[in-house]
Amino acid sequence: MADDSSNNAYWSANVRIILISLVIWALVSFGFGILLRPMLSGIAVGGTDLGFWFAQQGSILVFLALIFFYAWRMNKLDAEHGVSEE
Amino acid sequence: MDQFTINLLFVGASFALYIGIAIWARAGSTSEFYAAGRGVHPVTNGMATAADWMSAASFISMAGLIAFTGYDNSSFLMGWTGGYVLLALLLAPYLRKFGKFTVSEFIGDRFYSPTARLVAVVCLIVASTTYVIGQMTGVGVAFGRFLEVSNTTGLLIGACVVFAYAVFGGMKGVTYTQVAQYVVLIMAYTIPAIFISLQLTGNPIPALGLFGDHVASGEPLLAKLDAIVTELGFNEYTTHHADTLNMVLFTLSLMIGTAGLPHVIMRFFTVPRVADARWSAGWALVFIALLYLTAPAVGAMARLNISDMMWPNGGIEGGAVTTQQIEEEKRYDWMATWQKTGLLDWEDKNGDGKIQYYNDKNADMQAMAAEKGWTGNELTKFNRDILVLANPEIANLPSWVIGLVAAGGLAAALSTAAGLLLAISSAVSHDLIKGSLNPNISEKGELLSARIAMAVAIAVATYLGLNPPGFAAQTVALAFGLAAASIFPALMMGIFSTKINNTGAVAGMLAGLGVTLVYIFLHKGWFFVPGTNSFTDADPLLGTIKSTSFGAIGAMINFAVAYIVTGMTKPTPQHIKDLVESVRVPKGAGEAQDH
DSSP states (O other): OTTHHHHHHHHHHHHHHHHHHHHHHHIIIIIIIIITGGGGTTSEETTEEHHHHIIIIIHHHHHHHHHHHHHHHHHHHHHHTTOSOO | OOHHHHHHHHHHHHHHHHHHHHHHTOOOSHHHHHHGGGOOOHHHHHHHHHHHHSOHIIIIIIHHHHHHHGGGGHHHHHHHHHHHHHIIIIIHHHHHHHTOSSHHHHHHHHTTOHHHHHHHHHHHHHHHHHHHHHHHHHHHHHHHHHTTOOHHHHHHHHHHHHHHHHHHOOHHHHHHHHHHHHHHHHHHHHHHHHHHHHHHHSOSSHHHHTTSBOTTTOSBHHHHHHHHHHHTTOOOTTSOOSOHHHHHHHHHHHHHHHTTOHHHHGGGGSSSSHHHHHHHHHHHHHHHHHHHHHHHHHHHHHHHHHHHHHSTTTHHHHOOEEHHHHHHOGGGHHHHHHHTTTSEEOOOTTOSSEEOOOOTTSHHHHHHHHHHTOOSOSOOEEOGGGHHHHHHHHTTOOHHHHHHHHHHHHHHHHHHHHHHHHHHHHIIIIIIIIIIIOTTOOHHHHHHHHHHHHHHHHHHHHHHHTSOSSSHHHHHHHHHHHHHHHHHHHHHHHHHOSOOOHHHHHHHHHHHHHHHHHHHHHHHOGGGOTTOOSOBTTBOSSTTOOGGGTHHHHHHHHHHHHHHHHHHSOOOOHHHHHHHHHHHSOTTOOSOOOO
16 A cells, blocks of 8 residues: 555554543443442432433433544544545 | 224324335345445434334333343443444444445455355354344234234234335335334334423423432432332342442443444445444434433333332332222223233232232341231232333323334334344345355345345244243343354454454354353253253353353453464465555545445
C-alpha cells in the first residue's frame, strides 16, 4: 500500500479512541453498575442508590453517547487522514 | 366488543400491514433477498435492526425476569445494550468495508480457508437455532394468550405463521416490514408503561417514574416495593444478592454475544457507506434504548401491582385476596384468562377461601404460616414470560391497550424469528451449498435450498420449544453465549490482528464453541432434551458459573487457542495481511461484491 505510514498513524489513532471508549464502557457497566456499587451506596437516587441507577438506566445512556461520539470522532479522523470514502 | 375480538382486530390489522409491505417490496434476485440492494438509510436501518434485535426475549420475557428478581437481573439490561458498543467500535465499520454478504464469507476470506468458512457456518447455525427456540417459547405464550388456547397449541399455530411469514419476503421485504414492526412493538411496550407510571407515580415517563415517589403512599416507589416484597418473605428488590462473578460473566457473555450474532451483524452490510455503518449502530441503540430504559420500570411496577393485588387490604395485616374476589371482581379477570394458557395457576391449599401469596421457602415466613394456618404459597404458578403481556390487564387498562400489546408481542417474536431464519437459510444456501458443496447451483436452486433450510430450522425449534430449556430470555441468553464463544473472537481477531492464521482461527472457533456447547448441555440436557443433564444451574460444575454465563469463558478459550495454535503453524501470507490493512480504512469501500 502506497500510504502505509499514514495508515499506521490512522490505525493507531483509531485503536487509541477505541481503548478509551472501552474503558468508559466497562467503568459504567461492570464498574458503577456491579463491582463498585458498594462504593456508590452513599449517593441516594429515588429510593435506592446510584449503582442501581447505573445498572438499570445510566449505563445504557452512556453506551449511546459512546457510539455517537465514536462515529463522529472517526468520521473526522477519516477526513484528517484522507481515508474517507469520497 | 369483547377483549378477544379487540385483540383479533389489532393483531389482524398489524399483520395486514406487514404482509402488505412484504408484497410491495417482494424480493427478486438473490442479491436483494440477502442485503436489500444496500440502499438503506442509517436511521431506517437502525429501526429495522432494533425490530430484528428486540425479540420475544426483550419484549415478552425480560421485564418479567427483572420483576421477580430485581437488581440481580440488571445483567439483561446492560448486556443487551452494551454489546452495541462492541459492535459499533470493533466490527460494524470493518465488515461493511469488507463488503460481502455474510459473516462466514468474511471469516472464510480473512482466514483464507474454506474450512474456516464451514466452521463459521456451523457456529452460526448452532447459535441461531438455539435463539429461535427461545423465540418459539415466546411465540407460544403470545399466541396462547391471544387465541385463548393452551401454550402448546399457541406454539404450533405460531410456528406456521412464522414460517409463512419468513418464506414470503427476503431481507428487503423484511427491512421495511421491520420498520413497521418496530413502530407497533415500541408503542405496544411504552403506552401501557406510561399509563401504569402515571397511575403509580404521576410521572408520564416510566424511566423517571421508577425513581419517583409512589403516589398512594408518598414513599419512593422502589422503597415501597422493597418494603412489600420483604414483608412477603422475598429478597429485597434493589439489593445485590446474586454471585458477583457470575453476574459479571453473564453480563459480559450477553455483550459479546450481541456483537457475534449473525442476524444483527448482517444488518450492517446493508448500509451504503462505512460511515453509515458507524451511525447505524448508534441509531439501532437509540431505538432499542427506548424499550430498555422502560423495561426496568415495567418490571418493578408490575411486581408492585401484583403484590398489591394479592394483598389488596394493605399487606399481610389486612388479609389476602379471597377466591370470591378473584372469581367476581372485574380487575381479577386476567387471572382466569391466563389460567387457560396453563402458565398461571392458584390453589386454595388450606381451604380458607383466600389465596396467600408469599415466599414459602423463607424460614421466618414458614413460622408465620404455621401460626396463621397457611399451608404454602397459593399462587402456585406464575410463569415469568406472561408478565409483560398480562401487565395491562393487571393494571386494569382500557381494552385497546391490551389489544395493542398482543399485536406488539407478536411483532417482536415474528420479526426476530424471521431475521434469524433468514440468517440460517443464507448460511445454508449461500455459504454451505453455494460456497462449498455445489458452487454451480442456479439462483433458483439457491433460493429453494434457502427455503428448505428455513423449514427444517423452524421444525427443530418448534419441537424443542415445546420443552424449552428455560424462560424465553434465558434460552436466548444461551444462544448469546454460543455466539460469544465462537463468532465474535474470530471476527475481532480477523480485523485487529494480522497474525492470526487459518489453523489458529479454526482451532479457536472449534474450541470455543465445543467447550461452551458441552458446558451448556451438561447443565441443560444434551441437545436440550430434558432430564439428560448432569448438573443444574443452581449447583453448577465450575464454582458459581451458570451455563448462561459460560459464553464469556468460551470466548477467552477461543482467543487463547487461536493465539497458541497460530504460534505453532505457518504465518499468514502477505496478501491476507494486505486484505486486513485494506479492511481497516474506509477508503474505496464501494458496492459490495457477490463472488
